[in-house]
Amino acid sequence: xxxxxxxxxxxxxxxxxxxxxxxxxxxxxxxxxxxxxxxxxxxxxxxxxxxxxxxxxxxxxxxxxxxxxxxxxxxxxxxxxxxxxxxxxxxxxxxxxxxxxxxxxxxxxxxxxxxxxxxxxxxxxxxxxxxxxxxxxxxxxxxxxxxxxxxxxxxxxxxxxxxxxxxxxxxxxxxxxxxxxxxxxxxxxxxxxxxxxxxxxxxxxxxxxxxxxxxxxxxxxxxxxxxxxxxxxxxxxxxxxxxxxxxxxxxxxxx
Numbered sequence: 001x002x003x004x005x006x007x008x009x010x011x012x013x014x015x016x017x018x019x020x021x022x023x024x025x026x027x028x029x030x031x032x033x034x035x036x037x038x039x040x041x042x043x044x045x046x047x048x049x050x051x052x053x054x055x056x057x058x059x060x061x062x063x064x065x066x067x068x069x070x071x072x073x074x075x076x077x078x079x080x081x082x083x084x085x086x087x088x089x090x091x092x093x094x095x096x097x098x099x100x101x102x103x104x105x106x107x108x109x110x111x112x113x114x115x116x117x118x119x120x121x122x123x124x125x126x127x128x129x130x131x132x133x134x135x136x137x138x139x140x141x142x143x144x145x146x147x148x149x150x151x152x153x154x155x156x157x158x159x160x161x162x163x164x165x166x167x168x169x170x171x172x173x174x175x176x177x178x179x180x181x182x183x184x185x186x187x188x189x190x191x192x193x194x195x196x197x198x199x200x201x202x203x204x205x206x207x208x209x210x211x212x213x214x215x216x217x218x219x220x221x222x223x224x225x226x227x228x229x230x231x232x233x234x235x236x237x238x239x240x241x242x243x244x245x246x247x248x249x250x251x252x253x254x255x
Contacts, residue, residue, distance in 0.1 A: 007235070008033030011083045013075075015066055015124060016093030018045035020193040021143065024223045025090050025230055030057035032231075035083065039064040039075055040093065066093045066120030076127040086131040088234045091121045092143040094161075096195075102156040110157050117161035121168055125183075129176060137180030139234040142169050144185040146249045162187075166245050173243030182242040184233040189249035190220040216251030 012029045016022035017038035026048060030036045035058040038045045045061045052059035062078050065071040079086055094117045098109055121142055132138030147155060148162030166185055173183040190196060190211055212219050229248045232238055247253045 006032060007088070007231075010034045010087040011037070011079070011085055012088040012090070012234075013037045013039060013079065013086060013124075013128070014090045014092060015039045015064065015120075016143075017061075018042035018048060020195060021188070021191065021223050021226050021230075022090070022092040023048050024227045025092065026059065027052065028227050028231055029088070030055075030059050034058070034088070036060075037062060037075075037079055037083075039066075041065045066091075066124055067115035069123055072120075072123040072127060076131065080131065085135045086128060087135075087138050089124065089128040089138070089140045090143075090230055090234065091124050091128075091140065093120055094143060096155070096158050098155050098158050101154055105157055113157045113161050114164075117158070118164045118168075121165050125168060125172060129172065129181065132181050133176075133179060138182075139238075140172070140181065140183045141230050141233045142183070142185040144169065144187045144245060146187050146189045146247055146252050148185075149187055149245060149247065149253055169245065170243045177242055182233075182238070184238070184241060184244045184246065186226060186229045186233060187245050187247045187249065187253075188221060188226045189215060189247070189252045191226055191248075192220050192222055196220075214252065215249065216255065219250065221248055221250060 007029050012034040014022050014026045014036060017026045018040035026036050026038050030052045038049050038059060038061045043063055049059040049061035062075050064075040095113060128140055142165050144165040145162040147159040148166045152159035169183050169185040226248050229246050233246060
């Protein structure tokens with residue numbers, strides 16, 4: 001039996017690759033033989049790519065603002081010119097900057113979250129699908145959230161954006177199912193990233209315990225646990241899986 005989890009010589013795009021889940025996913029794909037394009041508005045992604053190249057892996061960074069159509073088109077022109085195809089895309093770029101209840105929310109925050117979390121995924125998927133149609137197949141994984149499967153108090157805009165990602169995922173999965181393109185989403189709960197530690201905890205151990213207790217398993221998730229789900233969804237092992245929204249949530253959505 002062939003190894004259905006191999007990514008050897010696959011051309012893979014990871015957005016939001018400068019840190020957190022995106023960085024870890026880029027490292028995992030590269031370690032399994034993929035040629036990885038790391039994209040991020042944060043040019044620190046170049047350091048991530050350089051570290052991968054030092055290890056002997058194939059990785060290149062391209063700065064991209066996923067909410068800007070010209071920037072996205074430039075990214076895909078680069079991929080086309082450099083590799084001639086795209087096999088796998090992990091649309092991971094996103095933000096969470098919301099702290100208010102819905103009635104107190106600002107239009108500026110609404111626009112920024114929607115531009116990156118929804119428009120950014122939509123713009124990237126358009127280009128990814130066009131490239132994959134030329135080679136009769138591919139796999140796309142979008143980062144949604146458990147907030148895209150239910151409620152998220154004081155994060156209503158973020159929740160709406162992730163519900164939209166789920167809608168884009170399911171719709172594209174059906175539209176392109178017979179074209180050999182699979183489209184799925186991973187839906188993490190709270191994950192231990194630098195962004196989480198800086199934004200949510202601020203050194204408050206009581207807060208940390210309360211957040212952990214929200215998950216039936218009694219802890220928050222790890223970056224590697226999310227990446228494992230992403231790798232599965234984008235691998236040949238998930239060949240009969242499309243339109244799925246896979247929770248990585250410690251049982252949160254089971255409640």
